Amino acid sequence: QLQLQESxxxxxxxxxxxxxTCTVSGGxxxxxxxxxxxxxxxxxGLEWIGQVFPRGTTDYNPSLxxxxxxxxxxxxxxxxxxxxxVTAADTAVYYCARTFMEPTGNNWSDTWGQxxxxxxxx
Amino acid sequence: xxxxxxxxxxxxxxxxxxxxxxxxxxxxxxDHLNWYQVKPGRAPKLLIYGASxxxxxxxxxxxxxxxxxxxxxxxNSLLPDDFATYYCQQTFSGNSxxxxxxLEIK
Numbered sequence: 001q002l003q004l005q006e007s008x009x010x011x012x013x014x015x016x017x018x019x020x021t022c023t024v025s026g027g028x029x030x031x032x033x034x035x036x037x038x039x040x041x042x043x044x045g046l047e048w049i050g051q052v053f054p055r056g057t058t059d060y061n062p063s064l065x066x067x068x069x070x071x072x073x074x075x076x077x078x079x080x081x082x083x084x085x086v087t088a089a090d091t092a093v094y095y096c097a098r099t100f101m102e103p104t105g106n107n108w109s110d111t112w113g114q115x116x117x118x119x120x121x122x
Numbered sequence: 123x124x125x126x127x128x129x130x131x132x133x134x135x136x137x138x139x140x141x142x143x144x145x146x147x148x149x150x151x152x153d154h155l156n157w158y159q160v161k162p163g164r165a166p167k168l169l170i171y172g173a174s175x176x177x178x179x180x181x182x183x184x185x186x187x188x189x190x191x192x193x194x195x196x197x198n199s200l201l202p203d204d205f206a207t208y209y210c211q212q213t214f215s216g217n218s219x220x221x222x223x224x225l226e227i228k
């Protein structure tokens with residue numbers, strides 16, 4: 001059964017860069033799998049950060065687009081997330097998820113990691 | 123941007139109760155609506171996709187329905203494990219979540 005595990009620093013300084021890795025185990029990363037990052041904050045609930053498609057195409061939340069990047073490393077079974085110029089508002093639990101995309105465009109995330117808490121503070 | 127208005131924001135219920143949670147889209151989203159269960163420290167779970175299709179890993183007491191731009195998640199015969207926060211998600215235009223509904227034990 002496919003399992004996802006997020007990892008990275010739990011504390012990032014304001015104006016710094018948040019870098020997280022999602023490691024996939026229990027199976028291989030299909031070339032048709034899409035990968036999504038979502039975060040959970042106490043005040044705003046779940047927020048979609050973006051998706052990285054097969055072959056590396058990306059789609060980001062417009063509100064984060066200027067600060068976020070994602071990539072897939074198939075040889076390492078990893079997906080990465082980078083968020084620059086962070087502030088306290090970026091403090092959240094960050095999740096990665098495998099996402100299935102229908103030809104109609106509907107998509108849903110059927111496998112998630114447990115999430116990792118990232119705090120932005122000096 | 124499509125706005126998803128989820129209600130109620132919180133709900134108290136007892137084991138064995140039937141509860142409903144609603145999401146209203148600000149414009150048509152066809153059936154591009156999913157429901158998730160979120161618990162602290164746990165991986166979120168997909169319950170319903172495509173507005174009404176039960177995910178293979180979700181119990182049959184969960185169901186979803188749609189009427190125009192209104193979408194409903196129903197949980198029949200609540201079990202202790204069901205007390206959590208629930209979110210709807212639209213994927214018709216961009217990708218966004220409702221504000222969440224915290225289901226608590228009465």
